Amino acid sequence: MILEKLVVSMFQENCYIIGDEESGVGALVDPGDEATRIVLAVEQTGLEIAQILVTHAHIDHVGAIAQLVEEYSCPVLMHEEAETMLKQLPTQALMMGVKFGKVPNVDQYIADEEVLEVGDIRLKALYTPGHAPGHLAFYSEDEGIVLSGDALFAESVGRTDLPGGDMETLMRSINERLLTLPDETRVYPGHGPETTIKNERASNPFLQGGGLP
Numbered sequence: 001m002i003l004e005k006l007v008v009s010m011f012q013e014n015c016y017i018i019g020d021e022e023s024g025v026g027a028l029v030d031p032g033d034e035a036t037r038i039v040l041a042v043e044q045t046g047l048e049i050a051q052i053l054v055t056h057a058h059i060d061h062v063g064a065i066a067q068l069v070e071e072y073s074c075p076v077l078m079h080e081e082a083e084t085m086l087k088q089l090p091t092q093a094l095m096m097g098v099k100f101g102k103v104p105n106v107d108q109y110i111a112d113e114e115v116l117e118v119g120d121i122r123l124k125a126l127y128t129p130g131h132a133p134g135h136l137a138f139y140s141e142d143e144g145i146v147l148s149g150d151a152l153f154a155e156s157v158g159r160t161d162l163p164g165g166d167m168e169t170l171m172r173s174i175n176e177r178l179l180t181l182p183d184e185t186r187v188y189p190g191h192g193p194e195t196t197i198k199n200e201r202a203s204n205p206f207l208q209g210g211g212l213p
């Protein structure tokens with residue numbers, strides 16, 4: 001499996017390039033900004049990008065999508081509940097004081113538990129709201145990885161003070177959908193370094209005693 005991380009924009013967002021060498025088919029997860037840099041990184045991998053997967057529609061995760069769709073003519077997939085926020089990108093941009101070009105279209109909704117295929121890699125969508133509406137994590141049991149978006153970070157969790165955020169919902173998502181994955185599962189979050197489920201269960205201060213530290 002190919003899994004590459006690019007940290008993009010002033011939000012330091014992790015965009016992931018995922019794919020399998022055998023078929024040469026790849027996908028982009030959360031291309032937040034710096035489309036040209038992403039295209040160059042994809043070229044290095046030799047992958048053909050067949051889809052763009054989105055964990056949630058915050059501006060730092062979707063900013064490069066419109067440009068990349070022009071480059072790859074590939075579908076954009078996300079949870080249906082994330083679409084309203086996607087349509088509000090111009091407002092999000094204004095609030096964050098950043099410029100924003102075009103609002104991308106969603107081509108296909110991803111349902112909870114749906115299994116997406118990226119070449120030979122099977123990614124199961126895990127509905128994990130709380131940080132943002134329609135938030136998804138993408139889990140590959142075979143590869144032992146989960147792309148956790150902004151739900152779970154190394155020793156932290158996503159903020160819940162933005163519109164549509166809710167701490168109780170986030171905690172339930174993390175406890176029921178992410179911490180139930182095998183210990184050795186490697187976690188690739190939307191910001192910051194990678195971690196493992198075992199680490200987070202043992203030392204994430206937000207998850208000790210089931211509440212805020």
Ligand SMILES: [Zn+2]
Nearest residue numbers: 056058132150
């Ligand atoms: Zn976010």
Ligand SMILES: [Zn+2]
Nearest residue numbers: 058060150190
């Ligand atoms: Zn983010």
